[in-house]
């Protein structure tokens with residue numbers, strides 16, 4: 001999928017290379033995905049001045065970010081992996097944006113966590129654009145109903161949509177669908193595109209791309 005990168009390249013060099021490849025497109029913000037990366041890689045990216053990061057598990061994220069959360073200014077963390085309702089409060093406490101809202105039960109748990117902690121966060125709804133049975137995300141046909149319940153009943157601040165296209169299909173049509181759905185709901189943000197397809201995502205109007213291997217090399 002994603003190209004292997006020479007180990008001697010620094011985070012900054014890789015970041016510049018990625019940006020150059022999206023030069024002609026919209027300029028999405030780059031979420032550096034630090035799941036299963038060593039702490040040294042995370043510290044290096046912080047030292048290089050990067051401030052926007054993604055994690056896909058709450059517990060791992062707590063370990064990775066506990067110290068930086070207190071000391072690094074302007075740090076922004078996005079949760080990009082599935083969230084269980086019993087972790088909703090931990091997630092609300094740690095993350096600025098939770099990208100994986102995909103069911104009413106979770107919206108209720110997040111609203112309760114916001115009420116309890118007094119913190120308001122932003123949310124993206126994850127859409128299962130490929131309608132894959134095993135995959136997280138709301139079915140495109142059920143999106144409008146979930147959006148209405150999350151924003152009107154639960155009073156969550158939903159500002160965007162997120163998707164992960166099926167691995168065995170071209171990503172373009174999935175990105176196009178997500179963009180269409182967001183436009184219909186008047187949502188500004190589109191989190192789409194990973195190391196293998198971020199240029200395509202940028203062409204379709206991504207406002208965030210989520211990059212792990214393109215910035216850090218392989219994961220453990």
Ligand SMILES: *Cc1c(COP(=O)(O)O)cnc(C)c1O
Pocket residue numbers: 002033035056080081164194195196210211212213214
């Ligand atoms: C791991 C992960 C990424 C980053 O994947 P790469 O292919 O390494 O860029 C992006 N989005 C989600 C949801 C992920 O879990």
